[in-house]
Amino acid sequence: MTSIIEKSPLFELRADLHVSASADDVYAVVSDLPRSGEWSPECQGGEWISGAPSQVGSVFRGENLRSEEIVSWAPLVRGVWYTECRVTKAEPGRTFQWMMLSHVGENQESVWGFDIAPADGGAVLTHHFRMGTATAGIHKIVADLDEPERVKFVEDWTDKLADDLAATLRRIKEIIEKS
Template sequence: MTQTVINSTPLFELRASIRVAADPATVYSVVSDLPRSGEWSPECQGGRWSVGEPGAVGSVFRGENLRAESVVGWAPLVRGTWYTEAKVVRAEPGVTFRWMMLTHAGEDQQSVWGFDVEADGASGSVLTHHFRMGKATAGIHKIVEDLDEPDRVRFVDEWTSKLAADLDSTLGRIKDVVEKQ
């Protein structure tokens, strides 16, 4: 196999945290309600549970996503609206909620998003949002297949920056949603 940045493992691993003025159970009830993700996600506009009990391990969420033309504008990314499916892989109320992205054939990918919640003082919490992509997904391979190695490196660098900004933005929006309830 040719050595390329896309073969790095993990390809992406990011996390960000914020203090929220609400108890862990309240924060968890919001972040585990994926159909509401349009209220805080820079890309996911919401969606619906398509398999299983909402928020339970093994349940599948079909998300509707929207990406602007300006996002890593030079790269051959899906633009406009597209759909994803994700399976809940951990659901511990008041503690952690994680979902794994699935291929179009419904197979697991090493692409996991999640939230961890910890108590912080008498009435607050620290909410951590994280993302890890071990091996590059089929989608990433498709994006970079016609790029030379310098552009692959550029893509990974710019996508990492985009993801970091998205984590921070998401946390700020969740904080606002939770604290206004």
């Protein structure tokens, strides 16, 4: 029997929200990853460690924080930890995406991003996440779980991701529309 962890994509989610601002103004905010602590439920911000900020190929080091309550039964990293990602798409007013890197700097099939489309009175902002094959981190989390627990983890983590995408969009909308 094949494990759910071998499914591809393992996760693929998106959420949309209308923002009362131009596509260029929305892009200026979402492509400024050091500000992500203002809107992300997990990423507390960070810094560009190589390349020009927000440009394809640039690497960002994020500081993350996860509480004990998040999928509390699973053996997840808790507290503060760091990740690195590489910008893979940067088209002002249209799309900004980044790929998570492994602990040794290799690409992983874990891609986050924002797409922006002009719409009446502003823009539609789409936040999306796709994990093709499970990352080393996911394999580590589920290593000691039996298959029913792995299925439960994927279900619970999918719910968590969906909530995070929606919360991120609401916070970005509030930030942009206040300015």
